[in-house]
Amino acid sequence: MKKLINDPQNVVAEALLGIEAAHPDLNVDHQHKIIYRADAPRRGKVGIISGGGSGHEPLHGGFVGLGMLDAACAGEVFTSPVPDQMLAATKLVDGGAGVLHVVKNYTGDVMNFEMAAELAAAESGAQVVSVVTDDDVAVQDSTWTAGRRGVGVTVLLEKIAGAAAEQGRSLEQVAEVARQVNANGRSMGLALTSCTVPAAGKPTFELGEDEMELGVGIHGEPGRQRVPMATAREIAEMLVEPVLADLPFTNGDKVIAFVNGLGGTPLLELYVMYNEVNRILTGHGVQVARSLVGSYITSLDMAGTSVTLLKVDDETLSLWDAPVKTPALRWGI
Amino acid sequence: MKKLINDPQNVVAEALLGIEAAHPDLNVDHQHKIIYRADAPRRGKVGIISGGGSGHEPLHGGFVGLGMLDAACAGEVFTSPVPDQMLAATKLVDGGAGVLHVVKNYTGDVMNFEMAAELAAAESGAQVVSVVTDDDVAVQDSTWTAGRRGVGVTVLLEKIAGAAAEQGRSLEQVAEVARQVNANGRSMGLALTSCTVPAAGKPTFELGEDEMELGVGIHGEPGRQRVPMATAREIAEMLVEPVLADLPFTNGDKVIAFVNGLGGTPLLELYVMYNEVNRILTGHGVQVARSLVGSYITSLDMAGTSVTLLKVDDETLSLWDAPVKTPALRWGI
Numbered sequence: 001m002k003k004l005i006n007d008p009q010n011v012v013a014e015a016l017l018g019i020e021a022a023h024p025d026l027n028v029d030h031q032h033k034i035i036y037r038a039d040a041p042r043r044g045k046v047g048i049i050s051g052g053g054s055g056h057e058p059l060h061g062g063f064v065g066l067g068m069l070d071a072a073c074a075g076e077v078f079t080s081p082v083p084d085q086m087l088a089a090t091k092l093v094d095g096g097a098g099v100l101h102v103v104k105n106y107t108g109d110v111m112n113f114e115m116a117a118e119l120a121a122a123e124s125g126a127q128v129v130s131v132v133t134d135d136d137v138a139v140q141d142s143t144w145t146a147g148r149r150g151v152g153v154t155v156l157l158e159k160i161a162g163a164a165a166e167q168g169r170s171l172e173q174v175a176e177v178a179r180q181v182n183a184n185g186r187s188m189g190l191a192l193t194s195c196t197v198p199a200a201g202k203p204t205f206e207l208g209e210d211e212m213e214l215g216v217g218i219h220g221e222p223g224r225q226r227v228p229m230a231t232a233r234e235i236a237e238m239l240v241e242p243v244l245a246d247l248p249f250t251n252g253d254k255v256i257a258f259v260n261g262l263g264g265t266p267l268l269e270l271y272v273m274y275n276e277v278n279r280i281l282t283g284h285g286v287q288v289a290r291s292l293v294g295s296y297i298t299s300l301d302m303a304g305t306s307v308t309l310l311k312v313d314d315e316t317l318s319l320w321d322a323p324v325k326t327p328a329l330r331w332g333i
Numbered sequence: 334m335k336k337l338i339n340d341p342q343n344v345v346a347e348a349l350l351g352i353e354a355a356h357p358d359l360n361v362d363h364q365h366k367i368i369y370r371a372d373a374p375r376r377g378k379v380g381i382i383s384g385g386g387s388g389h390e391p392l393h394g395g396f397v398g399l400g401m402l403d404a405a406c407a408g409e410v411f412t413s414p415v416p417d418q419m420l421a422a423t424k425l426v427d428g429g430a431g432v433l434h435v436v437k438n439y440t441g442d443v444m445n446f447e448m449a450a451e452l453a454a455a456e457s458g459a460q461v462v463s464v465v466t467d468d469d470v471a472v473q474d475s476t477w478t479a480g481r482r483g484v485g486v487t488v489l490l491e492k493i494a495g496a497a498a499e500q501g502r503s504l505e506q507v508a509e510v511a512r513q514v515n516a517n518g519r520s521m522g523l524a525l526t527s528c529t530v531p532a533a534g535k536p537t538f539e540l541g542e543d544e545m546e547l548g549v550g551i552h553g554e555p556g557r558q559r560v561p562m563a564t565a566r567e568i569a570e571m572l573v574e575p576v577l578a579d580l581p582f583t584n585g586d587k588v589i590a591f592v593n594g595l596g597g598t599p600l601l602e603l604y605v606m607y608n609e610v611n612r613i614l615t616g617h618g619v620q621v622a623r624s625l626v627g628s629y630i631t632s633l634d635m636a637g638t639s640v641t642l643l644k645v646d647d648e649t650l651s652l653w654d655a656p657v658k659t660p661a662l663r664w665g666i
Contacts, residue, residue, distance in 0.1 A: 003602055004602035004605060005602060014565075022604070054601065055599075232339050265597075265634070266596040271352050273337050291356075293660075300601065301598070305337055327626075330663055333664075
C-alpha cells in the first residue's frame with residue numbers, strides 16, 4: 001500500500017486538520033469530526049447537513065459553504081458517522097428554521113441519522129427532515145443497503161437544495177426540492193481497479209488485468225457483473241443506457257450530465273468519457289443543459305468513473321446556477 | 334494498462350471533443366488542438382497563451398477563461414505542441430495589445446514557442462513576449478531540459494498574470510508580473526507510482542513497492558533519488574525543506590502554498606499532506622496567505638504530490654484574488 005499518510009488509523013483526523021488549515025471559511029469540530037461553515041448557524045435559514053464514511057472526498061466536507069451544506073460529519077473511512085456527530089452538527093447549524101439531513105442510502109447512515117434526528121428533537125426541539133438518496137441503478141439491494149445505493153445524485157442534491165435554503169425557503173420546501181432531485185436523478189459506476197482502505201492495507205477486491213466491475217459501489221461493493229476491459233465508448237454505453245432506461249429519460253428532456261472520477265482516474269480520461277456520454281445523450285434527443293466533469297464523489301484511489309443524469313426544469317437549473325462557495329464547487333461569488 | 338480511452342493514439346483529440354462539449358465558454362480549434370476563450374480576441378487586452386504536452390490536465394486547457402489564459406495549445410501526451418499551433422493560438426488571441434507566451438522550461442516547448450513567436454512577428458507583426466517557468470528545485474538539468482524544469486508555479490503564474498492582463502496592463506507589465514512570479518516560486522514533487530503513457534501501454538519507469546522517486550518530473554523523469562517509502566510527515570519534509578532553502582523563504586514571508594496531486598492521488602491524502610506542509614511552514618515562521626489543494630498539474634495517472642510555494646506581496650495577492658472563470662479555477666464570478 002502506497003499512500004500519502006502517516007498512521008492508517010489517523011487518516012481522517014489528520015485530513016480534517018488539513019481542511020481546517022486550508023479553508024478559512026470553514027471550521028472543524030475535531031471531537032465530533034464535523035466540518036461546518038464558520039458563520040453557522042445562519043439565523044432563519046434552513047440548515048443542511050450531510051455526512052457519511054470518509055474516503056469519498058470532496059464529498060461531503062468539500063461541499064460545505066455558502067449555497068450548499070452548512071456542515072458535514074466525517075466517519076472513519078467507509079464507516080458511518082455515529083449519531084452523536086449528526087446530533088452535534090444539527091445543533092451547530094440550527095438557525096431556528098429547521099435542519100435538513102441529506103443521507104445516502106446505506107443502512108448504517110440511515111439508522112444513525114434517524115437516531116440523531118430523534119435525539120435532536122428530544123434535546124433541543126430542533127425540527128429535522130431527512131431525505132435519503134438512492135440513485136444507483138446498478139443493483140436493487142447491496143452489501144450495505146436495503147434498496148438502491150445513494151451515489152452521484154447526492155452531489156447535485158446538496159448544491160440544489162443548498163441554493164433553495166439560501167433563498168430562505170422553508171424546511172418543507174427545501175426538503176421537497178431535495179426529494180425531487182433524488183426522484184429525477186439516476187447513476188451508475190464502473191471500476192477499473194479496486195480501492196485500498198488504509199487500515200486494511202490491501203485492495204478491497206481483486207480484479208484481473210482484463211476485467212472491470214460494472215455497477216461498482218463507492219466502497220468497492222460488487223456491482224452487476226465482471227466484464228472484460230472495454231473502450232471508453234463501450235463503457236459509456238454500459239453506464240448511460242441503463243441510466244437512461246431507468247427513469248426513463250426521453251427525447252426532449254433536459255439534464256445535468258455529471259461524469260465523475262472515482263479518485264484514481266485522471267481528468268484527461270474523464271473528458272474522453274464525457275465526449276462519449278454526450279454523444280449518446282445527443283443520439284437519444286436528451287439535451288445537456290449543464291455538465292460537471294471531475295472527481296466529486298470518490299472511492300479513495302479507485303480508478304473508474306460514474307455517470308449521473310439529473311432531469312431538470314428551469315427552476316432546478318436556476319438553483320444549480322445560483323452562487324456557491326465551497327472548496328470543491330464554486331461559482332457566482 | 335487500464336484506462337478510460339478508445340484508441341491510445343487518439344486520446345488528446347477525443348478529450349478536446351469532451352472539453353468543447355462540456356464548456357460552452359470555450360471553443361476548440363481541432364485542427365490545431367487549441368482551446369480558446371469563445372470571446373477571443375479581446376480588443377485591447379494582452380492575450381496570454383500557454384501549452385505543452387498533454388497529460389497534465391487541467392493544465393493548461395482547464396485554465397482557459399476570463400482572468401487566466403486566452404488559449405492553450407495541446408500537444409500529444411508528453412510531447413510539445415508544434416510551432417504552427419502556438420502561431421495559430423497567438424493570432425486567435427491577439428487583440429492588438431500583444432501576446433504573452435507562458436512556457437514551461439522543456440527544450441522542445443521553449444524551441445517551438447520561440448519559433449512561433451518569430452513566425453507571428455513576421456506574419457502579422459504581433460508583439461510577443463515569452464516568460465519561461467523553471468521552478469523545480471529537484472534537479473539542475475534533466476532529461477528534457479537545460480536548466481530547471483517548469484512545474485507548479487506555472488499554474489499560479491497563469492492565474493496572476495491573467496488577472497494583470499484582465500486589468501488592462503501593457504504587455505511589458507504583464508510579462509514583468511509573470512517573471513516576478515517565476516522568480517519568487519519554487520516547487521518539488523514526489524512519485525509513489527509511475528504514470529503510464531497510453532501509446533506506450535506500460536509504466537514509464539519501475540518503482541518497487543517500498544520505493545518512492547523524490548524530485549520526480551511531471552513526465553516521470555528521474556528526480557534526485559530513490560528513497561524508501563515514508564510517512565506523509567517525512568515526505569512533506571523531503572519536499573518543503575529544499576523548497577524553502579532554495580529561494581530562500583524566511584521568517585515573516587507570506588506565501589501561497591500549493592499542494593498538488595499528480596493525477597492518481599485522492600484528495601483525502603492531499604489534505605493529510607497539506608496539514609504537514611502547513612505545520613512545517615508555521616515552524617519556519619512562513620505565513621500561508623492563500624492555499625490551493627488539489628490536482629492541478631498532473632502526470633496522467635501517477636500517484637504522488639508536489640509542493641509549490643510562492644512568496645507574495647499584497648499586490649500579488651490582490652491579483653490572485655481577482656475573479657477567474659475557467660473549468661479548473663473559478664472564483665469571484
